[in-house]
Amino acid sequence: MYGRSFKFSFLAGLLITSVVPQLSFAQDVIRIGAPLPLTGPLSPEGIKQKQGYDLWAEVANSKGGIKTGGKNYKVEIVYVDYASNTPRAVQTAERLITEDKVNFLFSPFGSGATKAASGISEKYGIPTVAATASSEQVYDQGYKFLFGTFTPNDTLTEPLSTIVTKRDPNVKRVAILARNDLFPLAIGNEMEKSAKKRNLDVVMFEKYAIGTMDHASAITQMRAANPDWIFATGYINDLILIRKQMSDLGVTAPIVTMIAGPAYKEFMDASGPLAENVSSAAWWHPAVRYDGKGVFGSTENFNKVWEQKYKDTPDYAQASAAAAGEIFQLAIEKAESIDPKKVRNALADLDTTTFYGRIKFGPTGQITSLDPPVFQIQGGKPVVLFPDYIKQGELKIGVK
Amino acid sequence: MIYLQVLANGLVLGGLYAAIAVGFSLVWGVLNVINLLHGSFIILGAYVAFFGYALFGLHPFLSAPIAGFILFAIGYSLQATVINRVIHAPVLMTLTLTFGLDLLLNNAMLLAFKADYRKVVLEPPLGSLFFGPIVLPLDRIAVMILALLMTYGLYLLLRDSKLGRAIIAIRMDQEAAALMGVNILQTQAMTFAIGAFMAGAAGSLLSIIYPISPLNSITFLGKAFVICVIGGLGSVGGAIVGGITLGLLESLTALWFGPEYAVPISFALLIAFLAVRPTGLLGRRGYE
Numbered sequence: 001m002y003g004r005s006f007k008f009s010f011l012a013g014l015l016i017t018s019v020v021p022q023l024s025f026a027q028d029v030i031r032i033g034a035p036l037p038l039t040g041p042l043s044p045e046g047i048k049q050k051q052g053y054d055l056w057a058e059v060a061n062s063k064g065g066i067k068t069g070g071k072n073y074k075v076e077i078v079y080v081d082y083a084s085n086t087p088r089a090v091q092t093a094e095r096l097i098t099e100d101k102v103n104f105l106f107s108p109f110g111s112g113a114t115k116a117a118s119g120i121s122e123k124y125g126i127p128t129v130a131a132t133a134s135s136e137q138v139y140d141q142g143y144k145f146l147f148g149t150f151t152p153n154d155t156l157t158e159p160l161s162t163i164v165t166k167r168d169p170n171v172k173r174v175a176i177l178a179r180n181d182l183f184p185l186a187i188g189n190e191m192e193k194s195a196k197k198r199n200l201d202v203v204m205f206e207k208y209a210i211g212t213m214d215h216a217s218a219i220t221q222m223r224a225a226n227p228d229w230i231f232a233t234g235y236i237n238d239l240i241l242i243r244k245q246m247s248d249l250g251v252t253a254p255i256v257t258m259i260a261g262p263a264y265k266e267f268m269d270a271s272g273p274l275a276e277n278v279s280s281a282a283w284w285h286p287a288v289r290y291d292g293k294g295v296f297g298s299t300e301n302f303n304k305v306w307e308q309k310y311k312d313t314p315d316y317a318q319a320s321a322a323a324a325g326e327i328f329q330l331a332i333e334k335a336e337s338i339d340p341k342k343v344r345n346a347l348a349d350l351d352t353t354t355f356y357g358r359i360k361f362g363p364t365g366q367i368t369s370l371d372p373p374v375f376q377i378q379g380g381k382p383v384v385l386f387p388d389y390i391k392q393g394e395l396k397i398g399v400k
Numbered sequence: 401m402i403y404l405q406v407l408a409n410g411l412v413l414g415g416l417y418a419a420i421a422v423g424f425s426l427v428w429g430v431l432n433v434i435n436l437l438h439g440s441f442i443i444l445g446a447y448v449a450f451f452g453y454a455l456f457g458l459h460p461f462l463s464a465p466i467a468g469f470i471l472f473a474i475g476y477s478l479q480a481t482v483i484n485r486v487i488h489a490p491v492l493m494t495l496t497l498t499f500g501l502d503l504l505l506n507n508a509m510l511l512a513f514k515a516d517y518r519k520v521v522l523e524p525p526l527g528s529l530f531f532g533p534i535v536l537p538l539d540r541i542a543v544m545i546l547a548l549l550m551t552y553g554l555y556l557l558l559r560d561s562k563l564g565r566a567i568i569a570i571r572m573d574q575e576a577a578a579l580m581g582v583n584i585l586q587t588q589a590m591t592f593a594i595g596a597f598m599a600g601a602a603g604s605l606l607s608i609i610y611p612i613s614p615l616n617s618i619t620f621l622g623k624a625f626v627i628c629v630i631g632g633l634g635s636v637g638g639a640i641v642g643g644i645t646l647g648l649l650e651s652l653t654a655l656w657f658g659p660e661y662a663v664p665i666s667f668a669l670l671i672a673f674l675a676v677r678p679t680g681l682l683g684r685r686g687y688e
Contacts, residue, residue: 039507041615044515180660209663211619213610214647216409217654217662224402237517240611244519248528248537249405270611272521 030066030073030338032328033080033096034106035117040084044236045109045317049131052321053077053106055309059295060329068332075325078102086113093117097124103338104128106324107146111135112182118146127331127344131324132317134283135186139364145340147347147365149283149320149327149356151372153183153190156259156281159374159386161194164229164255164279167395171255175204175227177218177242179234187233187259195229203227212238215245222251229255230399236261240270247274247400255279256399262377263315275377277399279385284316284323284356285373287384287392292354294326302355323356330354401533406655407648408534414640414647415544419605420620421627422551422639423598429633430571430591432491433483436498439621440505441471441596445603446612447513453520453607460520460604461546468601475596479589487588502617509614517611543605548640550601554594555636567591626670632680641681 034053037046057075060066066073078100082089089108096102097120105121107114107130114133121128122143130138134150164171174195178188185207195202203225206218219242222230230253232242239261246256261267262280271278286303296302302322306314314322327350332338335346351360351369362368374386376395383393424438448467452458458466478501486493526538558564566587569577578584603612610616623646631642649669650662657665673680 041618043510043615044517044613047515177659206659208659209661211622211663212659213619213623214409214413214650214662215659216413217406217651218659220402220405220409221655237611237613237616240517240519244609245537247525248535248540250528250530250535266516266518270517270519270521272523 028065028071028073029076030104030332031076031078031100031102032104032106032325033078033093033100033102035080035082035089035092035096035108037084037089037109037113038079038081042084042109045132046081046084048315048317049106049109049321050079051310052131052314052318052323053325055306056295056322056325056329058309059305060325063295066329066332068335069337073332073338075329077106082108082113086116089113090117090120093120097121097126102126103340104328104343106131106321107133107148110183111138111186114138114146114148115141118143121145125340125344127328127340127347129324129327129347131321135182136364136366139366143365144348145344147327147361147367149324149359149367151283151367151370153186154194155370155372156187156283156374157190157194159372160257160279160281161191161198161200163374163385163395164257165198165200168228168254168397171228172201173203173225173227174200174229174231175222175225175253176202176206177215177222177230177232178205178207179212179238180207180209181234184233184235184238184259188231191231191233200229208234208238213241215242216249219245219249219251222246223249227253229253229257231257231259233259234261236264236267236270240267243271243274243278252398252400254397254399255395257281262375262382265313265315268377268380275380277376277378277396279374279376279395280382281372281374282316283370283372284319285375285382285384285390286313286319287375287382288357288373288390290353290355290357292326292356293352294330294354296322296326296355299355319356323354323359326354326356327359330359402655405534406651408536410648410651411644412536412540412544412647413651414644415547416540416606416609416643417623417627417647418551418640418643419543419547419598419602421624421631421643422547422554422636423595423602424621424624425628425631425633425635425639425642426554426598427592427595428628429635429638430567431487431588433487433494433498433592434491434625435592435595436495436621437478437502437505438595438599438624439617439619440502440509440614441475441599442603442606442620443509443612443614443617444474444505445471445600446607446610447509447603448600449604449607450518450520450612459522460607461542464546464601464604467604468597471600472593472597476589476593478596479592480585483592484585484588487585506614506617513614515613515615517613517616519611520607522608539608543609546605547602550598551636551640554598557594558636563587563590623666626666628680629670629673629678630680632682635682638680638682645681 130148331346358369360369445467449460452463627642631638
C-alpha cells in the first residue's frame with residue numbers, strides 16, 4: 001500500500017514539476033517566427049534583419065518584456081533559415097505556424113518572398129509584419145493580416161524627381177539601368193513614371209540579369225544616349241560594379257542616382273571617391289529625429305543602443321526590422337491580449353510614433369505615414385536632402 | 401563607333417574570363433575533377449589582395465603570387481589528403497566531395513570575412529586610355545595582360561618542365577605514365593595545386609575590378625564552367641578562346657538584344673555546346 005501510494009505521489013509530483021512549469025513558461029512567452037535568408041545570396045540582407053529583431057527582443061526583454069492582459073511576456077524569436085530560396089520561405093512560414101506554434105510572424109526578406117509567404121499567414125490568421133517589402137503588389141491582395149513598414153516605391157522616386165528638377169532645370173534626359181528583379185525593376189518603373197510626369201525624356205531604359213558580371217555594353221549605350229540623369233537600381237554588388245564601370249568608360253552626368261546601394265556603408269567603402277555626389281533614397285536614415293513611444297524611445301537613443309551592440313551605424317533595413325518588433329509590441333500592449341485577431345485589429349488601428357517615424361498603416365496594410373529620406377553622398381558621408389525637417393544640405397550637381 | 405567600343409569591351413572582358421577559367425580547365429581536363437571549390441579559391445585569393453592592400457598597402461599585382469602560393473599550399477594539401485582518396489571513383493564522387501569542401505570553405509570565409517561586399521580601391525586609380533571615342537580601362541587591360549602572362553607561364557611549364565610533361569602524360573594515359581615512373585598521386589596533387597595557384601592569383605588581380613564576397617564565388621564558378629565547355633577542356637588555349645568568345649558574345653548580345661539577355665545567352669550557349677560539340681572549340685588537344 002505504502003509502495004503504491006509512494007509511486008503515485010512520486011509520479012504525481014513528477015507530473016506537476018514537469019508539466020506545470022512548462023505550462024506557465026509557455027504562457028509567459030510570446031514566440032514570433034522569423035523566416036530569413038541566413039545563407040545564400042541574400043544572406044547579407046537576412047543577417048541585417050536578424051540584427052534588428054535581435055536588438056528589439058533584447059531591449060524589450062531587458063525592460064520586462066511585453067506587458068499585456070495583466071501579464072509580462074518574454075519575447076522569443078524563432079529563426080528559420082530558408083537559404084535564399086523563396087519556395088522554401090513559404091514552407092518555413094507554414095512550419096513556424098503549424099509546428100513551432102509561433103504567435104506572430106515576421107515576413108521573409110523582400111517583396112517577392114513576402115508576397116509568396118503572405119498567403120500562409122492569412123490562411124492561419126497570424127498577424128505578420130513585413131520589414132522589407134515595398135511593392136504595392138504585395139499588399140493589394142485583400143489580405144487582412146499583413147502589415148508592412150516600407151511605403152510604396154514611388155515615395156522614393158517622387159521626392160527625388162522634385163528635388164532634381166527644381167535644383168537643375170536643365171536636367172531633361174534620363175537613362176535608367178535596372179536589375180531585372182522584383183524590387184529593383186519596380187523602382188526603375190517608378191522612376192520612369194516620375195520622369196515622364198515631369199516631361200523628362202527617358203532616353204534609355206535597360207534591364208540587366210541577376211548575376212551580371214559586366215555592364216560595359218549597357219554603359220556604352222548609356223554614354224551614346226548622353227543623359228543628364230543616370231538612375232541605376234540593383235543591390236550593392238551590382239551598383240559598386242556599375243559605378244566603377246561608369247568611371248572606367250568615362251561616363252559622367254550632372255545627376256547619378258543609385259538605389260539601394262548608397263544607403264549602406266559598404267557602398268562608400270568599396271566605391272571610394274566614386275561614391276561622391278551619388279544620390280539615393282531609402283525608407284529611413286540615422287539622421288531622422290523622432291521621439292518614439294516604443295522601447296527604443298527616440299531615434300538618437302536607438303542609434304546609440306545599436307552602435308553599442310553592433311559597433312556600427314544602422315541602415316534602413318536594420319532599423320525597419322527593429323521597428324517591426326517595436327510595432328508588434330505596441331500593438332500587443334494596445335490589444336491587451338495576445339489573441340491574433342485582437343492584435344491584428346490593434347495593428348490596423350495603430351497610430352503612434354517610434355524611432356523609425358510615425359506608424360499608421362493604410363487600408364491595404366502598407367504604411368502610409370513615412371517620409372522616406374532622400375540623401376546624397378557628400379564628402380564621403382550621406383547628407384539628407386529631404387524631408388525638410390531633417391534636411392542637412394542641398395543637392396550637388398555633377399558626378400565624375 | 402559604338403561597335404568598336406563594344407568589341408573592345410568584349411575582348412578585355414574575355415581576357416578576365418580566361419583568367420577565371422584557366423585553373424578550372426587544367427584540373428578538369430587532367431584530373432577529370434570538376435572542382436567546385438574553384439570559385440571560392442578565386443574569392444580567397446581576392447581576400448588576400450584586399451587585406452594585403454588594406455593592412456600593408458601591398459598592391460594586388462604584387463600580392464597575386466602570394467595569394468597564388470597560399471592557394472597552392474591549400475590545393476596541394478586537399479588533393480594529397482582528401483581528393484586523391486576518391487580520384488579513381490566516378491566523377492559524381494569527386495563532384496560531391498568538392499561540393500562539400502566548397503560548402504566548408506565558403507562558410508568559413510563567411511564567418512571570417514562576413515558577407516559584406518568589399519573591393520580594393522586603388523589610390524590613385526589607374527584611369528583609362530582614350531583612343532578617340534574608344535575608352536580602355538587601364539586596370540582591366542593590366543589584369544588581362546598579367547593573366548595572359550600567367551597563362552603563358554603555365555603553358556611553358558606544361559610544355560618544357562619535367563612536371564609539365566608528367567601532367568600531360570597522366571592526362572594522355574595514366575597507366576602508361578605510371579609504368580614510365582611518373583608518381584601519379586604526387587603529380588595529381590601538383591596539378592590540383594597549380595589550378596588553385598591560378599585561381600588564387602586571378603582572384604587577387606580581379607579584386608581591383610569586382611566587388612568580392614564569399615557569396616559571389618558561385619558566379620565565378622558558373623563563368624569558369626561555361627568558358628571551359630565553350631573553349632574545350634584541359635588546354636591553355638581553350639580557356640583563352642572560351643573566355644574571349646564568351647566576353648565578345650555577352651557584349652554583343654547586350655548591345656543587340658539588351659543587357660538582360662547577356663547572361664541567359666551564355667548558359668544557352670553552354671547547353672548548345674554540350675549537345676553539339678561537347679569537346680568545345682579546341683577539343684581536348686592543346687597541351688600536347
